[in-house]
Amino acid sequence: MKMTALRKDLMCLFLKNSSYLYKSRVSFSLPPFHYYSTSNEEKVPINPEVYDFFRHKHHFSPESASKAASVLPYLRNPGKSDSIISFFRETGFSNTHLEKIVKYKPAFITSNLEKTLKPKIKILQDLGISNDDIADIFANNASVLFRSLNNRVLPALSVLRGLLGSEVEVIKLLKRSAWFIANNLEKSVVPNVEFFKSKSISMISIIRCLHNFPRFFLQKPDDVRNYAKKAEEMGVTPTSNMYIHAVRIVGSMCDEVWELKLQTLRNLGFSEEDILNALRKCPLCFGVSVKKMKKVKEILVSTGKYDSACIATHPLTLMFSIETRYKPRLQVLASLERKNLIKEWPSITYLTGISNRDFFKRYVLPYVDEAGDLDLSSWQKKG
Secondary structure, rough: OOHHHHHHHHHHHOOOOOOHHHHOOOOOOOOOEEEEEEEEOOOEEHHHHHHHHHHHHOOOOOHHHHHHHHHOOOOHHHHHHHHHHHHHHHHHHOHHHHHHHHHHHHHHHHHHHHHHHHHHHHHHHOOOOOHHHHHHHHHHHHHHHHHHHHHHHHHHHHHHHHOOOHHHOOOOOOOOOOOHOOOOOHOOOOHHHHHHHHOOHHHHHHHHHHOOHHHHHHHHHHHHHHHHHHHHOOOOOOOOOOHHHHHHHOOOOOOHHHHHHHHHHOOOOOOHHHHHHHHHHHHHHHOHHHHHHHHHHHHHHHOOOOOHHHHHHHHHHHHHHHHHHHHHHHHHHHHHHHHOOOOOOHHHHHHHHHHHHHHHHHHHHHHHOOOOOOOOHHHHHHH
């Protein structure tokens, strides 16, 4: 019965990729091993007993069970593996959480529960992190489970407490990214923080950036210094409130992508000075996709009320949502103009900067009776 169920599950899994069946012509009747298809059509033998353990005993998905069974040649101690899965389920890990961990490292179920796994769970529980959050942390950053407690996790927590000042802040950061306790912070975060402090960047700004863009601080210190050098060569000074953001943005893309963004801005009407001013004033706009940059220009210029110069002068306009900010507001303004209810459109800074609530009060609510095509309910939802 188990072998029949295995064949059925494997057939369901492989049918998702008909090209695989056509090209590889896998036979489902060759014991003791069957095959798991990788992305490049390579056939990997899987052990039916391991597959059965995950799929039928612990109800993993066919894909996850096949992946694990293609890596683990056998289960040395099934009872031990049962205990690991049971412990994690009792701690609050769902099948989805466990499947993520097993996909990352199938040998997870052969680990030492008492010496390797439980201590990592306990230390986060002792910090005050809930079991639900612990499950999310480890499922999204499974490598932490296999780092040395004494040589990596505990020293990292000590560094974070020193930097952030409280365990509450440490918990907030770990919920964003547990990579901090999987890395040697003395070789990454600490020198990077010290570098920005040497540039007179306040700890408040550094910590805020640490929370919002955690992986930036885990980069090699030499790389971060090179990003800073490039940003400074483009005119961004450490005295600017945008300095740390400009450095991060410069480091967030390779030279090819960076040049593509610059060329796109030039095509949108930005002069070289406009581009430099944008990096100084609004470095985050360089993180906007090329497709969105073009779309923002297209939708604004199509109104006949705004031009490329408006966007170049106010690069923050590239940041706002087309679907939830530009389209609804431009549709309202166009409707009011057709009915001669407004004489002029707002400036680009007012159009983008005003909240939905204030836009509703200024341009929707006063004209509900005169402009019958305004959707009052949709604006009330926007709040």
